[in-house]
Amino acid sequence: MLNYFARRAGIAVVQLLGLALVAFALIHLVPGNPVRTMLGARATPEQVAAATRRLGLDRPLVDQFGSFVWGLLSGNPGQSITFAQPIASLISERILPSFLLICYGLVVAIVVGTPLAVFSAVRPGGAFDHGTRLFTTVAFAMPTFWLGLVLALLFGLKLHWLPVAGYTSGFVGAIRSLTLPGVVLGLSLLVIVVRTLRTSMRKVLTAEFVEAERARGFSTFRIVTRHVMRSAVMPTITVLAVNVGFLIGGTVVLEQVFQIPGVGSLLFLAVEHRDYPVVETIAVMAGAVVVVLSLLADLAQALMDPRVRLGARTV
Amino acid sequence: MTVGDAPPLFCARQLRIAFAGASGPVEAVSGVSLEVRSGEVLGLVGESGSGKSLTCRSTIRLLPHRARLTADDLSFEGRDLLALSDRELRDHRARNVGMVFQDPFSCLDPTMRVGEQIAETLRVNAGMDKSAARQRALEMMELVDIGQPDRRYLAYPHELSGGMRQRVAIAIAVSCRPKLLVADEPTTALDVTTQAQILALLQRLRQETGMALLLVSHDFGVIAQMCDRVAVMYGGYVVESGPVTSVYRAPLHPYTRALLSAIPAIESAGKRVRRTGIPGQPPGIGEILTGCPFVPRCTLAQTACTTIDMKLQEVSPGHANACPVTTEAANASPVTAGDNGARSVPPAGLPGVNAAMDVHHAVPSADGAEHLMQP
Amino acid sequence: MAPADGAALAPRVRGTRRFRIRRPQVVIGEAIVFVIVLAAFLAPVIAPYPPNTVNVADALAPPSTAHLMGTDYVGRDVFSRVLYGAREDIVVVVLITYIGLTIGVLVGTVAGYFGGWFDAIVGRIADTAIAFPFIVLVLAIIAVVGPGIEGIAIGIIAVGWALYARLARSEMLSLKEESFMLATKALGYTHRRAILRHALPNLIRTCLVYSTVDVVVNLLVLAGLSYLGVGQQQPGADLGSIIASGQPYILTAWWISTMPGLVLVLFGIGVSLIGEGFTESELTVSTL
Ligand SMILES: Nc1ncnc2c1ncn2[C@@H]1O[C@H](COP(=O)(O)OP(=O)(O)OP(=O)(O)O)[C@@H](O)[C@H]1O
Ligand code: SF4
Ligand SMILES: [Mg+2]
Numbered sequence: 013m014l015n016y017f018a019r020r021a022g023i024a025v026v027q028l029l030g031l032a033l034v035a036f037a038l039i040h041l042v043p044g045n046p047v048r049t050m051l052g053a054r055a056t057p058e059q060v061a062a063a064t065r066r067l068g069l070d071r072p073l074v075d076q077f078g079s080f081v082w083g084l085l086s087g088n089p090g091q092s093i094t095f096a097q098p099i100a101s102l103i104s105e106r107i108l109p110s111f112l113l114i115c116y117g118l119v120v121a122i123v124v125g126t127p128l129a130v131f132s133a134v135r136p137g138g139a140f141d142h143g144t145r146l147f148t149t150v151a152f153a154m155p156t157f158w159l160g161l162v163l164a165l166l167f168g169l170k171l172h173w174l175p176v177a178g179y180t181s182g183f184v185g186a187i188r189s190l191t192l193p194g195v196v197l198g199l200s201l202l203v204i205v206v207r208t209l210r211t212s213m214r215k216v217l218t219a220e221f222v223e224a225e226r227a228r229g230f231s232t233f234r235i236v237t238r239h240v241m242r243s244a245v246m247p248t249i250t251v252l253a254v255n256v257g258f259l260i261g262g263t264v265v266l267e268q269v270f271q272i273p274g275v276g277s278l279l280f281l282a283v284e285h286r287d288y289p290v291v292e293t294i295a296v297m298a299g300a301v302v303v304v305l306s307l308l309a310d311l312a313q314a315l316m317d318p319r320v321r322l323g324a325r326t327v
Numbered sequence: 328m329t330v331g332d333a334p335p336l337f338c339a340r341q342l343r344i345a346f347a348g349a350s351g352p353v354e355a356v357s358g359v360s361l362e363v364r365s366g367e368v369l370g371l372v373g374e375s376g377s378g379k380s381l382t383c384r385s386t387i388r389l390l391p392h393r394a395r396l397t398a399d400d401l402s403f404e405g406r407d408l409l410a411l412s413d414r415e416l417r418d419h420r421a422r423n424v425g426m427v428f429q430d431p432f433s434c435l436d437p438t439m440r441v442g443e444q445i446a447e448t449l450r451v452n453a454g455m456d457k458s459a460a461r462q463r464a465l466e467m468m469e470l471v472d473i474g475q476p477d478r479r480y481l482a483y484p485h486e487l488s489g490g491m492r493q494r495v496a497i498a499i500a501v502s503c504r505p506k507l508l509v510a511d512e513p514t515t516a517l518d519v520t521t522q523a524q525i526l527a528l529l530q531r532l533r534q535e536t537g538m539a540l541l542l543v544s545h546d547f548g549v550i551a552q553m554c555d556r557v558a559v560m561y562g563g564y565v566v567e568s569g570p571v572t573s574v575y576r577a578p579l580h581p582y583t584r585a586l587l588s589a590i591p592a593i594e595s596a597g598k599r600v601r602r603t604g605i606p607g608q609p610p611g612i613g614e615i616l617t618g619c620p621f622v623p624r625c626t627l628a629q630t631a632c633t634t635i636d637m638k639l640q641e642v643s644p645g646h647a648n649a650c651p652v653t654t655e656a657a658n659a660s661p662v663t664a665g666d667n668g669a670r671s672v673p674p675a676g677l678p679g680v681n682a683a684m685d686v687h688h689a690v691p692s693a694d695g696a697e698h699l700m701q702p
Numbered sequence: 703m704a705p706a707d708g709a710a711l712a713p714r715v716r717g718t719r720r721f722r723i724r725r726p727q728v729v730i731g732e733a734i735v736f737v738i739v740l741a742a743f744l745a746p747v748i749a750p751y752p753p754n755t756v757n758v759a760d761a762l763a764p765p766s767t768a769h770l771m772g773t774d775y776v777g778r779d780v781f782s783r784v785l786y787g788a789r790e791d792i793v794v795v796v797l798i799t800y801i802g803l804t805i806g807v808l809v810g811t812v813a814g815y816f817g818g819w820f821d822a823i824v825g826r827i828a829d830t831a832i833a834f835p836f837i838v839l840v841l842a843i844i845a846v847v848g849p850g851i852e853g854i855a856i857g858i859i860a861v862g863w864a865l866y867a868r869l870a871r872s873e874m875l876s877l878k879e880e881s882f883m884l885a886t887k888a889l890g891y892t893h894r895r896a897i898l899r900h901a902l903p904n905l906i907r908t909c910l911v912y913s914t915v916d917v918v919v920n921l922l923v924l925a926g927l928s929y930l931g932v933g934q935q936q937p938g939a940d941l942g943s944i945i946a947s948g949q950p951y952i953l954t955a956w957w958i959s960t961m962p963g964l965v966l967v968l969f970g971i972g973v974s975l976i977g978e979g980f981t982e983s984e985l986t987v988s989t990l
Contacts, residue, residue: 023829030830035842042846149978153970155922157929158945158963165952224434227389228448228499229420231413238447242438261837265926279838283845283932291845298838299830 024307031299035292050286089293094285110274120198125205133213152203160196160269177271193266208251212244246313253309257302335362340400357563368540370550373560379543387420421452425500427510431492435484441495442480452503467498490521509541559583562620569646579648731975742789749782762955772957787939795921802859806866814874828864849932873905914977918970
């Protein structure tokens with residue numbers, strides 16, 4: 013068990029290092045002088061030299077990487093060029109809306125997806141199953157930005173129910189401004205929730221113990237909620253954790269569509285202004301979220317599954 | 328079959344179970360008639376695929392999704408099972424009929440402690456509260472000889488041995504004091520010593536509670552040891568049924584005879600035994616549509632056999648046969664019925680059979696029953 | 703011996719030709735994709751107007767027989783622009799998806815076949831590539847190479863190969879245990895022959911099935927980034943940028959943004975339906 017934990021954590025550490033290395037390498041892959049590209053054509057040679065020194069780009073590569081990683085670890089990844097502000101404070105100002113949006117999307121996907129998956133798994137091949145398949149396929153093929161636009165047109169501009177853009181803090185404000193993007197985000201994730209949950213439920217439902225429980229006089233409702241879900245939920249959570257990257261990507265686009273001042277729109281600004289330190293930091297952070305969440309999901313799965321927990325499986 | 332004084336506990340008449348096949352429905356059970364009387368032990372033998380499990384499951388109408396069941400009568404204590412609502416059916420299950428499955432591992436929820444699984448059955452069916460159910464579950468575990476029930480209560484299925492798991496499954500099945508226990512090959516997945524213990528346990532529970540037992544086995548030795556009556560199934564039909572003693576001493580149907588000659592003659596424990604085997608293959612499901620399903624493998628087959636109506640006909644009290652050819656011969660010369668015609672019919676003095684018959688009503692102890700098992 | 707052995711050893715059937723279960727949704731999917739692809743590729747023939755010709759007098763005209771999907775704010779025919787845009791999107795998406803597939807399948811197959819340090823390194827690189835949220839990595843690459851299709855293409859391929867490499871590797875690992883692959887060793891085939899002639903044909907199918915999902919995802923990413931202004935640059939037509947160009951007029955001229963979006967959705971649904979059919983008939987085959 014501990015062995016498995018250690019190995020799994022080791023993989024995550026290697027992944028995190030890989031993330032940092034890739035993000036770090038990007039700035040050095042910029043054709044020509046990255047500082048000149050960042051500062052624009054009007055920058056004087058003195059300004060370029062100063063910025064180069066400030067970014068430490070004149071130091072040996074190993075040194076640079078070392079301080080890059082240290083900066084990330086110590087929570088002080090440096091200074092943004094465009095905003096002339098510490099990156100840490102830039103991000104912390106904008107993290108909440110992004111975080112809330114992701115949660116909103118997850119909640120929508122789970123709340124809508126679970127009943128769809130459960131009912132289609134209980135009657136596979138039935139009308140409901142087919143309908144769900146069609147619905148999730150369409151939801152999947154729907155570009156988030158376009159769906160966002162159409163919903164904004166409908167509920168914002170025509171019906172005036174919800175704001176079309178911007179973000180208001182406070183509970184009600186946040187809910188109102190995040191509902192449209194949250195629903196769109198949730199719909200794009202829906203197909204993943206429904207497919208994985210349905211598949212793992214089918215697997216459990218066809219297991220012999222389900223038959224045996226019917227023989228014990230248990231209702232389908234009890235079997236599904238008390239027994240099948242127990243076994244089927246964990247794989248779904250793992251898949252969701254792995255797909256948090258997909259959610260983050262969706263957030264980046266939707267924050268832009270709905271002009272929500274989150275980390276996604278910050279990334280966008282940074283890309284437009286070639287603010288490489290900010291781009292690097294956000295890229296590593298986003299990757300780290302995915303790595304850490306899938307690590308946690310794997311460990312949680314190991315903990316939840318009695319066969320693993322008690323060391324029956326030596327991974 | 329004679330109509331007994333009391334109405335049968337479970338009764339099936341012309342039970343048919345069909346599956347939707349590529350070209351129309353395919354019958355897996357094609358007109359089985361069977362009854363289990365209160366307190367008796369009925370054995371069900373037959374080759375793999377003959378429909379034993381489906382027949383068992385019809386006692387609680389627990390059939391695969393795509394299966395279609397029809398019957399002239401399918402009743403429990405006179406109540407029509409086909410007329411039960413979902414709710415009534417759930418009440419019928421576990422309370423009236425407990426079921427033990429073949430594989431004791433896959434029939435338990437791997438993510439739940441075994442004690443809780445017993446307790447849950449009690450809470451659902453006997454309406455007990457949490458602590459009462461727990462108490463009763465512990466008693467049940469003791470009843471089925473699970474040592475240290477307090478500790479084992481908290482175990483997960485994978486932590487127990489096959490025999491222990493099967494005891495848990497039995498505890499679940501009998502926890503609501505059913506009048507009928509259906510055990511579908513309860514020992515096939517277990518090793519020899521454990522098989523004997525589980526059979527002894529079933530025997531003891533049956534005697535203590537007086538419930539009836541429907542026991543499926545491939546093994547005529549087990550049937551002989553455990554049962555009062557036996558029904559032999561072949562190709563979706565009951566081809567012969569009757570008191571174990573008379574079916575054993577004077578098997579009528581050519582399939583039963585072949586089956587009896589195929590069981591190993593057990594000389595003594597540990598010695599290798601030879602099986603004669605029945606030449607040929609059992610019919611594929613839906614292969615034979617008319618007449619007797621045993622025609623391709625029967626040494627007595629006649630042209631008329633392909634058109635006969637598969638109906639059990641009583642030959643002697645309680646002993647019925649579906650093969651008109653052997654029935655006729657038996658009626659003509661009842662004395663020689665036992666060794667009429669079929670290839671390698673077991674002689675009356677078959678040692679294994681006699682050994683089995685002798686212990687018939689004794690409670691088998693672990694060592695005593697051991698040598699009755701097939702290797 | 704050359705032609706005979708391949709047929710004898712590798713069970714190439716796995717549903718490729720033997721089972722062709724035509725489900726209605728597959729036929730519908732194929733019809734949708736076929737019509738859109740055909741129309742896109744015949745854009746120069748079908749398009750009633752040149753895609754970039756400005757005609758201010760006719761600006762913001764609603765859909766009519768003259769302009770099937772109306773005109774945009776400078777009077778360009780939306781239908782013609784959608785045709786050209788779809789062509790561009792489809793070509794780009796198919797190219798980048800299948801370049802990624804080719805690289806990934808080759809790397810993954812070799813890694814799975816040989817194992818060892820090569821496998822370990824490939825595995826770690828693939829893990830890292832997959833750990834980045836897709837769009838974030840693509841945006842980071844755009845920050846380096848500048849806005850345009852190139853950045854998107856590089857980014858998508860940089861992630862895409864890793865998915866196929868993983869898939870091909872795990873397929874290869876299970877194939878390695880099968881008798882016909884063991885036989886290639888016994889018969890003394892070269893590794894190249896064993897991989898290319900015997901393993902690839904068997905594992906490519908899984909990858910192709912997966913690529914139908916991938917095409918849709920990539921199309922959405924491409925269109926999304928173009929919509930956000932870091933993809934195809936004006937005046938070039940691309941479904942995402944057409945939708946973006948119509949956004950300011952969404953209340954007065956809904957058609958500019960809605961029509962290209964519908965084409966995008968239809969294409970995505972079509973491809974997904976084809977993919978569904980694949981997996982369903984595969985399921986049918988495996989349960990038969
Ligand atoms: N879900 C199903 N779908 C289709 N056919 C089935 C299904 N379940 C059982 N059958 C068919 O019904 C026939 C009888 O099955 P059953 O399980 O009752 O046999 P059995 O006598 O219990 O055999 P065994 O000794 O192997 O347990 C089998 O031949 C099988 O082909
Ligand atoms: S009916 Fe004919 S084929 Fe069937 S068992 Fe009797 S003799 Fe054999
Ligand atoms: Mg069976």
